[in-house]
Amino acid sequence: MRPAGDGEPRPASAPGGAGMGLSCLGVSFCYEEGGTQLPALRDVNFELPAGGSLALLGASGAGKTTLLQVLRGLDRPDSGAVLLDGVEPDGAAYAGLQREVGLVFQAAEMQLFAATAREDVAFGPRRLGWPEADVATAVDAALDLAGLPAGDFGERHPYSLSGGEQRRLALAGVLAMRPRLLLLDEPFVSLDPGTRRDLVAVLEHLKASEITLLLATHDVDLAWSLCDQRLLLTDGCVEAAGDWDFAGAGGSLLAANRLREPFLVELWRRLGRDPGSAPRTSDEAAKALA
Amino acid sequence: MTTSPTIVPLIDISGLQYRYPGARADALADLDLQIGKGEFVAVVGANGSGKSTLARLAGGLDKPGAAQRALACGHDLLTEAGRLAARRDVGVLFQNPENQLVAQCVEDDVAFGLENLGWAAPEIRRRVDEMLARFLLEDLRLREPHLLSGGQKQRTALAGVLAIPRRALVLDEPTAMLDPAGRREVQVAVADLHAEGLAIVYVTQEMDEVVAADRVIALERGTEVYSGSPSGLFADTALVRRLRLGLPAAGELALALGERGRGPARLPLTMDELLAHLEGSA
Numbered sequence: 001m002r003p004a005g006d007g008e009p010r011p012a013s014a015p016g017g018a019g020m021g022l023s024c025l026g027v028s029f030c031y032e033e034g035g036t037q038l039p040a041l042r043d044v045n046f047e048l049p050a051g052g053s054l055a056l057l058g059a060s061g062a063g064k065t066t067l068l069q070v071l072r073g074l075d076r077p078d079s080g081a082v083l084l085d086g087v088e089p090d091g092a093a094y095a096g097l098q099r100e101v102g103l104v105f106q107a108a109e110m111q112l113f114a115a116t117a118r119e120d121v122a123f124g125p126r127r128l129g130w131p132e133a134d135v136a137t138a139v140d141a142a143l144d145l146a147g148l149p150a151g152d153f154g155e156r157h158p159y160s161l162s163g164g165e166q167r168r169l170a171l172a173g174v175l176a177m178r179p180r181l182l183l184l185d186e187p188f189v190s191l192d193p194g195t196r197r198d199l200v201a202v203l204e205h206l207k208a209s210e211i212t213l214l215l216a217t218h219d220v221d222l223a224w225s226l227c228d229q230r231l232l233l234t235d236g237c238v239e240a241a242g243d244w245d246f247a248g249a250g251g252s253l254l255a256a257n258r259l260r261e262p263f264l265v266e267l268w269r270r271l272g273r274d275p276g277s278a279p280r281t282s283d284e285a286a287k288a289l290a
Numbered sequence: 291m292t293t294s295p296t297i298v299p300l301i302d303i304s305g306l307q308y309r310y311p312g313a314r315a316d317a318l319a320d321l322d323l324q325i326g327k328g329e330f331v332a333v334v335g336a337n338g339s340g341k342s343t344l345a346r347l348a349g350g351l352d353k354p355g356a357a358q359r360a361l362a363c364g365h366d367l368l369t370e371a372g373r374l375a376a377r378r379d380v381g382v383l384f385q386n387p388e389n390q391l392v393a394q395c396v397e398d399d400v401a402f403g404l405e406n407l408g409w410a411a412p413e414i415r416r417r418v419d420e421m422l423a424r425f426l427l428e429d430l431r432l433r434e435p436h437l438l439s440g441g442q443k444q445r446t447a448l449a450g451v452l453a454i455p456r457r458a459l460v461l462d463e464p465t466a467m468l469d470p471a472g473r474r475e476v477q478v479a480v481a482d483l484h485a486e487g488l489a490i491v492y493v494t495q496e497m498d499e500v501v502a503a504d505r506v507i508a509l510e511r512g513t514e515v516y517s518g519s520p521s522g523l524f525a526d527t528a529l530v531r532r533l534r535l536g537l538p539a540a541g542e543l544a545l546a547l548g549e550r551g552r553g554p555a556r557l558p559l560t561m562d563e564l565l566a567h568l569e570g571s572a
Binding site: 059060061160162163164186189190191192193194195196197218220221258259260263264266267270271282283285286287289290 | 314337385439440441466467468470471472531533535536539540542543545546547549551552561564565
């Protein structure tokens with residue numbers, strides 16, 4: 001199921017580039033509770049080309065967080081496989097590729113633990129066994145990228161930071177390991193609008209540097225502005241994959257899954273314009289309308 | 291849209307100060323807050339500006355550091371007895387419904403507060419039935435809380451909070467973790483409660499939710515820097531930026547149009563207002 005994207009996506013199997021290609025082939029996963037199998041993912045298939053960006057959408061309980069954990073390799077699928085740069089899980093290079101998949105958990109700031117911001121971010125790279133000089137470079141670069149310059153923030157205690165800064169520090173901890181595929185679970189929840197704008201800018205920068213992005217969120221407006229494609233889950237099944245398809249059934253599919261159309265798409269519809277060519281941002285919309 | 295002024299505010303706070311143990315700065319400093327009977331007040335501000343602290347103090351859940359005056363529904367929040375009484379009159383609903391549900395099924399959860407207050411069983415049953423009907427939970431009354439959707443969980447928590455008759459309701463980002471449908475369910479429930487005359491203090495990061503309030507209060511580093519209509523706040527784009535807030539989506543687009551010389555005279559805050567401008571100027 002290769003989603004139709006615009007432009008020329010790089011093949012999912014192209015190795016070594018900035019971004020990693022991801023193929024999810026027939027992945028199923030069950031939780032077990034008191035001897036009962038609770039299916040959380042059922043035969044999930046999709047492909048995300050290297051450098052692509054995908055919004056993972058679905059109602060609460062649809063399986064978004066479970067899918068992210070399976071993609072990161074924290075849970076093993078009961079059947080099916082996650083291919084990274086086209087490499088199968090039993091391939092020799094797979095463990096190395098898995099280390100290049102970063103996952104930013106929901107409310108990731110709950111997992112900060114070190115005495116300084118710098119030490120917290122250094123934890124991951126050190127665990128990967130990098131030489132200390134490389135760790136230091138990676139930490140500074142990651143703090144910079146997350147909008148927390150090491151000179152100002154490096155020695156701060158994580159708990160002395162604001163909620164938004166803590167969220168970005170947790171992101172820096174993942175970025176320090178130089179992921180080529182970045183998975184984010186509800187990164188915008190509880191952030192003030194200013195901090196959301198900052199985080200969007202960070203993600204846009206990563207996208208421009210062709211890191212592959214996969215973003216689970218309820219915020220359809222931000223998802224639409226950031227992600228080329230979407231994957232819609234219903235009760236652990238893929239309801240739709242690929243293009244947003246607002247010219248077709250895309251909007252009603254979102255509504256049927258406790259979501260809604262992005263504001264700008266609804267506006268285009270109500271203005272009698274083609275919702276299939278709705279703008280992604282206010283600026284694009286203003287340009288088209290002015 | 292503002293409510294008529296009342297002589298005795300339901301929440302009447304002046305010079306409120308609070309500092310977390312070990313913190314270097316005050317979470318709230320010299321804060322004044324008056325909420326009238328039946329008023330719907332939104333509270334906004336950057337992460338760390340003191341919104342949640344204020345919500346907890348107004349609900350009698352924490353002891354103020356100091357205040358010239360701190361009354362909630364007539365109870366003195368500076369005394370232990372006053373805080374206990376305030377907790378009875380002021381309901382507080384938090385962001386994460388998971389942390390607020392305690393019982394094995396929905397109806398037991400809604401009954402929990404009443405049981406603690408020692409209500410008689412028949413009265414509890416009557417009140418719980420009323421709340422389940424009110425928040426559209428009747429079909430779910432025997433459901434285990436962990437099997438509910440986010441919106442259903444939050445409605446169950448709200449039913450539990452309001453099973454005890456309240457005079458004011460404080461909500462701290464009640465929709466932050468919900469999908470858009472769950473968000474809508476909570477917003478409708480809150481609008482109905484407001485229409486029935488309950489005073490509402492609604493902490494939020496969602497600018498689209500602010501538009502529904504009678505009045506909005508903006509906090510910066512623990513003090514109030516704006517109190518007035520939502521449209522007045524959003525019209526002051528410099529203040530909105532400084533406070534790390536944003537505009538409702540309609541306002542955001544209107545602003546971008548303004549940069550191209552096509553902006554409306556009055557900032558639209560909803561899609562309908564924006565459409566009226568676009569269709570009027572077409």
